[in-house]
Amino acid sequence: DDDSVPGLVTQEALKLSDVGGLDAVKKRIYETYLDPIAHPEIAKAFKPQLGGGLLLYGPPGCGKTYLARAIAGELGASFISVTLADVLSKWLGESEGNIHKTFEEARQKAPAVLFLDEIDAVGGKRSNSGGSQSFRNLVNQLLMEMDGIGSDNDGLFVLAATNMPWDVDPALLRPGRFDRVVLVSPPDEPARETILKLHLGKRPVEGIEITKLVKVTEGFSGADLKHLCDTAADKALAASIKRGEVMPITMRELNEALKEVKSSIGPW
Numbered sequence: 001d002d003d004s005v006p007g008l009v010t011q012e013a014l015k016l017s018d019v020g021g022l023d024a025v026k027k028r029i030y031e032t033y034l035d036p037i038a039h040p041e042i043a044k045a046f047k048p049q050l051g052g053g054l055l056l057y058g059p060p061g062c063g064k065t066y067l068a069r070a071i072a073g074e075l076g077a078s079f080i081s082v083t084l085a086d087v088l089s090k091w092l093g094e095s096e097g098n099i100h101k102t103f104e105e106a107r108q109k110a111p112a113v114l115f116l117d118e119i120d121a122v123g124g125k126r127s128n129s130g131g132s133q134s135f136r137n138l139v140n141q142l143l144m145e146m147d148g149i150g151s152d153n154d155g156l157f158v159l160a161a162t163n164m165p166w167d168v169d170p171a172l173l174r175p176g177r178f179d180r181v182v183l184v185s186p187p188d189e190p191a192r193e194t195i196l197k198l199h200l201g202k203r204p205v206e207g208i209e210i211t212k213l214v215k216v217t218e219g220f221s222g223a224d225l226k227h228l229c230d231t232a233a234d235k236a237l238a239a240s241i242k243r244g245e246v247m248p249i250t251m252r253e254l255n256e257a258l259k260e261v262k263s264s265i266g267p268w
């Protein structure tokens, strides 16, 4: 399917309130994106185009993709997601053209959040071909699209994410590009409480000792916490089907789940 745009386009219903913790990151997102958009007449006095680039970095599973989707949800914008590490080999010699197509599609769909996951993959640093001409061309094309040369980037929000910020091509971080860089850190205690409540709150529960759960999940990512809640829910579901009635999730299921689900972050 040659005409199809690389990447997944969706309309997002997710909101920033669905993202647990990360208060400093959310504040930054309001200041950078959401407040100016809500007050365009004031914002336009200070900058010609609303939008621009933001780089999210941090260990896997702590909410980078989730945050980008929530920003799209808050903006009522289309969400276009491209995992660069996946597509680069598929695009082979046509990477520049495909990058251009992806940006054009996002511009047509504006307001749009274009999410470039694993942005470190274009830097070429992590591959043997580091610094090769084809990677230089690719980075240059990306920079041209970001700079909006000959095109209108108004209403285009380019978010990039990486687990390996040290591998990101420095040219991408210069002013006007991904010049806003935000750490998406693993959840601290209050954040873990919020995330656990978010993922348990939609289900029947009874006698949950939240303080204890928060303590024993030190080092868990948001994704690990979700996995823990899903695993406990599976156990309660199986017990419920056996009994023929809905049995709530209790500490028993959660303690069982804790034997299976461990922190996936490791030393980051």
Ligand code: ATP
Pocket: 018, 019, 020, 021, 022, 059, 060, 061, 062, 063, 064, 065, 066, 067, 117, 161, 162, 163, 184, 195, 198, 221, 222, 223, 224, 226
């Ligand atoms: P990766 O680096 O692997 O792409 P990521 O940081 O983008 O990871 P997400 O894909 O956003 O992580 O998170 C995976 C899932 O974990 C989410 O879909 C969500 O259900 C849950 N999750 C992660 N962080 C949070 C959070 N802060 N609040 C609520 N849920 C979260």
